[in-house]
Amino acid sequence: MDEFQEILQDFLIESFELVEKLDEDLVELENTPEDLELLNGIFRVAHTVKGASSFLNFDVLTHLTHHMEDVLNKARHGDLIITPDIMDVVLESIDLMKALLETIRDTSADAGIDVAACVARLDKISGGDGEVDTPAVVEVAEVTPEPIVEEAAASAADDDVDYDNMTPDDLEAEIEKLLQERQDEDKAKRQAKIEAGEEVLAAPPEPIEDEPAATPTPEPTPAPVPVAPTPQVAATKEEPKAAAPAKRAPAAVEQTIRVDVKRLDHLMNLIGELVLAKNRLIKINDDVEERYEGEEFLEELNQVVSIVSLVTTDLQIAVMKTRMLPIGKVFNKFPRMIRDLSRELNKKIDLQLDGEDTELDKSIVEEIGDPLVHIIRNSCDHGIEIPEIRLAQGKNEMGTIGLKAYNEGNQIVIQIDDDGKGLDAQMLKDKSVEKGLITEKEADSMSDKEAFTLIFKPGFSTAAAVTSVSGRGVGMDVVKTNIEKLNGMIDIDSEIGVGTSMKLKIPLTLAIIQALLVGVQEEYYAIPLASVLETVRISKEEIYTVEGRSVMRLREEVLSLVHIGDIFEVERILDANEHAYVVVLGLGTSKIGLIVDTLVGQEEIVIKSLGDYLKGIEGVAGATIRGDGGVTLIVDVVALMSMARDVKSTALTDSSDSLESHEKTKASDYTIMIVDDSKTDRTIMRKALEPLGVTLVEASDGQEALNILKSGDHNFDGMLVDIEMPRMDGYTLATEIKKYNKYKNLPLIAVTSRTGKSDRMRGVESGMVEYITKPYSADYLSSVVQRNVNFKSEFL
Amino acid sequence: MSDQLKEVLNQQNKQQNSDLDQLDDVVQLVGFVIGDEEYAIPILAIQEIIKPFSWTRVPQVPAYVLGVFNLRGAVIPLIDLRAKFGLQTKKQSDETRFIVMRHGDDVAGFVIDRLTMAIRLKKGDIGPAPDTVNGDDTIIDGVGKQADKIITILKVNKLLERDF
Numbered sequence: 001m002d003e004f005q006e007i008l009q010d011f012l013i014e015s016f017e018l019v020e021k022l023d024e025d026l027v028e029l030e031n032t033p034e035d036l037e038l039l040n041g042i043f044r045v046a047h048t049v050k051g052a053s054s055f056l057n058f059d060v061l062t063h064l065t066h067h068m069e070d071v072l073n074k075a076r077h078g079d080l081i082i083t084p085d086i087m088d089v090v091l092e093s094i095d096l097m098k099a100l101l102e103t104i105r106d107t108s109a110d111a112g113i114d115v116a117a118c119v120a121r122l123d124k125i126s127g128g129d130g131e132v133d134t135p136a137v138v139e140v141a142e143v144t145p146e147p148i149v150e151e152a153a154a155s156a157a158d159d160d161v162d163y164d165n166m167t168p169d170d171l172e173a174e175i176e177k178l179l180q181e182r183q184d185e186d187k188a189k190r191q192a193k194i195e196a197g198e199e200v201l202a203a204p205p206e207p208i209e210d211e212p213a214a215t216p217t218p219e220p221t222p223a224p225v226p227v228a229p230t231p232q233v234a235a236t237k238e239e240p241k242a243a244a245p246a247k248r249a250p251a252a253v254e255q256t257i258r259v260d261v262k263r264l265d266h267l268m269n270l271i272g273e274l275v276l277a278k279n280r281l282i283k284i285n286d287d288v289e290e291r292y293e294g295e296e297f298l299e300e301l302n303q304v305v306s307i308v309s310l311v312t313t314d315l316q317i318a319v320m321k322t323r324m325l326p327i328g329k330v331f332n333k334f335p336r337m338i339r340d341l342s343r344e345l346n347k348k349i350d351l352q353l354d355g356e357d358t359e360l361d362k363s364i365v366e367e368i369g370d371p372l373v374h375i376i377r378n379s380c381d382h383g384i385e386i387p388e389i390r391l392a393q394g395k396n397e398m399g400t401i402g403l404k405a406y407n408e409g410n411q412i413v414i415q416i417d418d419d420g421k422g423l424d425a426q427m428l429k430d431k432s433v434e435k436g437l438i439t440e441k442e443a444d445s446m447s448d449k450e451a452f453t454l455i456f457k458p459g460f461s462t463a464a465a466v467t468s469v470s471g472r473g474v475g476m477d478v479v480k481t482n483i484e485k486l487n488g489m490i491d492i493d494s495e496i497g498v499g500t501s502m503k504l505k506i507p508l509t510l511a512i513i514q515a516l517l518v519g520v521q522e523e524y525y526a527i528p529l530a531s532v533l534e535t536v537r538i539s540k541e542e543i544y545t546v547e548g549r550s551v552m553r554l555r556e557e558v559l560s561l562v563h564i565g566d567i568f569e570v571e572r573i574l575d576a577n578e579h580a581y582v583v584v585l586g587l588g589t590s591k592i593g594l595i596v597d598t599l600v601g602q603e604e605i606v607i608k609s610l611g612d613y614l615k616g617i618e619g620v621a622g623a624t625i626r627g628d629g630g631v632t633l634i635v636d637v638v639a640l641m642s643m644a645r646d647v648k649s650t651a652l653t654d655s656s657d658s659l660e661s662h663e664k665t666k667a668s669d670y671t672i673m674i675v676d677d678s679k680t681d682r683t684i685m686r687k688a689l690e691p692l693g694v695t696l697v698e699a700s701d702g703q704e705a706l707n708i709l710k711s712g713d714h715n716f717d718g719m720l721v722d723i724e725m726p727r728m729d730g731y732t733l734a735t736e737i738k739k740y741n742k743y744k745n746l747p748l749i750a751v752t753s754r755t756g757k758s759d760r761m762r763g764v765e766s767g768m769v770e771y772i773t774k775p776y777s778a779d780y781l782s783s784v785v786q787r788n789v790n791f792k793s794e795f796l
Numbered sequence: 797m798s799d800q801l802k803e804v805l806n807q808q809n810k811q812q813n814s815d816l817d818q819l820d821d822v823v824q825l826v827g828f829v830i831g832d833e834e835y836a837i838p839i840l841a842i843q844e845i846i847k848p849f850s851w852t853r854v855p856q857v858p859a860y861v862l863g864v865f866n867l868r869g870a871v872i873p874l875i876d877l878r879a880k881f882g883l884q885t886k887k888q889s890d891e892t893r894f895i896v897m898r899h900g901d902d903v904a905g906f907v908i909d910r911l912t913m914a915i916r917l918k919k920g921d922i923g924p925a926p927d928t929v930n931g932d933d934t935i936i937d938g939v940g941k942q943a944d945k946i947i948t949i950l951k952v953n954k955l956l957e958r959d960f
Contacts, residue, residue: 614958633854
């Protein structure tokens, strides 16, 4: 049983790969029905699948592929020319084959799909001459140059032909024929080379498949009309064949192994750990450098650190590359789709693919397919006009849809262009207002570019009538969601009557990303850099409130703002600065400004999940470990944007509800901190204040004082601060304390031997309320303290 | 002679078996204190016990979820058991520890006030949870009786279950 499963797995993997390639080939075949190389390839697929499935006892699949094989075999031998009608049947049978394969994958059996109707149609084509155009075929077959070339090409694949079914005589004849053909072929080749002359050499070295697809075929498909083959036709056909062996050769040399994706994922995780360790190492290196400046071993350490970081980066790129797949895997299915759509919609559409070799992470390739299907369907249905209208507008009857992919920095751009009727901003607005998606006021203030993004609103459809292709108003909404899921952006450009161009910008990989680190109060957050458009520094006055929401003017636009603290429930301990930074986030087509306190910088981060226990926290995409070993949360920009809508504007407004002042009922409710590095001085102060009966807390330097204050164990009513202290002096301490909203009104009394005027000035600047110079009398100190903490006299 | 030998062997076997039985009957627990109560969890559910260090706050969670911390490269949630049990939060002291518990793939750190000791308890000395808290929802696995006190034994899988 296990062995069977193993064979089955291999069979499925192989079949799906073959079928994928098949779609593309078939569409191409329709454009060039005489291309035997292609026909042979397609025939081989059907044949292989048939052979394997009969071995595995999948009778339905065998039955179907057998009949497909019949039709293709005829075509291959020139007894049949592939017309669009025949192609429809063949394509249908391939769809069935795919469905069968999928059923087998899911259930290990091929029951449940009815192939009888399709088989009957295939039979009709292969057996009964019942279909159109067969007479013409005979004619073609009889023309001398044609069969020679065809058969010659067929000979290449003849290993696959069922010789078992031939009688010995036939076999003999076949061999005879083949030999003859081989000679003729050589002759013909030589002839063709002379005729084609330089052209063969000048032909671009790209894979041959690109050629027919890339060169638009303006003349109608030649199939239904029996074109009398002339020597020239033979010559041009010779060209692809001459190039074909050159193309096949590297494929044979190419060495690949199949690797379980799980192993790659594991490897990627390990690399992630390594990147974190690298970040940490760099940070430690910086610290060491600072501390042991000029030491000799530093240079050596530096070298090691830079080598490690270099190799780690290379390693990361290398592993990332192993996970990369060419986007061509996704693009492959579109020629077929366009073909079906254009027949269904009675439009003439040419698809031009470019940059199929552009590589993307596997997980992204899997996600990008659906959005592209929707966009291209949309372009076919709403974008490209019907031929009559196109001609009337002086455009080429054949509409063009361009699909190209290219790298741009750390992103992949997939661009979908059509030369259709374009988007009408005004119409989009009217329609949205009509459907209640936006208000009229919103519509008036919308730029054209913003109006284009309306097509992504759920429930929006510009098509007057719902067709089977589109118009139900779900598709484009899905596009936006999927692209946002990948942290991508969508950019639309359009001109009425000229066409529409849509750009999807997607990050290269998902696991390790570049992030912008921002600070709010004492916390840090990482924002995926792919979503950051720009950062701006603003002052509070630049923030306006419109209908209860904060907005700012950014050049020509009005940008709505949200404070990161409101999203993540950050407690406002520190006093807000006069200035703030706005991180402009762009996602899909929407934009928002995120107000943060500080910008820390750009860093490469590894995304880690928060685990099952904390999953699904809105606005948090995961966490990363920073160079210092701390954990930083990663902002989920998609969620943040939707959360921002519900957040009321509190941005930068001071939450000035001060602490409820505790009613003092006894002298010991008053708490005073004494900060001095000298034990003697502390004792003198303590002696002076003890008679009051207040609670006293001591700290030996600024840093310690700040820590005690932050810990919140005591509610201080006043502080006595020495100026000259190790670690943190009195001025710095005062400045630090005054940063906190909570301590704005905490009286700080400087107790110092510095008597200069400038010292006093500095004291006032840093927020001290009194300045006591040493030496002082105990009574004086006591009275100053009493005054500043509003000591109730009844406690004396 | 050989019968005698057999008998001796048999007896020895019995003894060993009963020894084994006794081993099976003993549950090893680690005891800790939260507030005034002593609790215990099976020693095998503990991945490690570490001294407290800094963590990162996570928004939109109940107050007893302090946030997440970095345990050698893994991001692990940190839960304050005092807060979870409805006690006043207390400043961390020198005795505060994080107990990292594991159940299957679920891992989380728990803040406790103080460790007591590793405890061996016979299964017979463990009573069921009080009737008032019985049911599937309780996080109390049972009550361990010791000479001078009783210890509440907690269900690790319940502790690690997300309940918000």
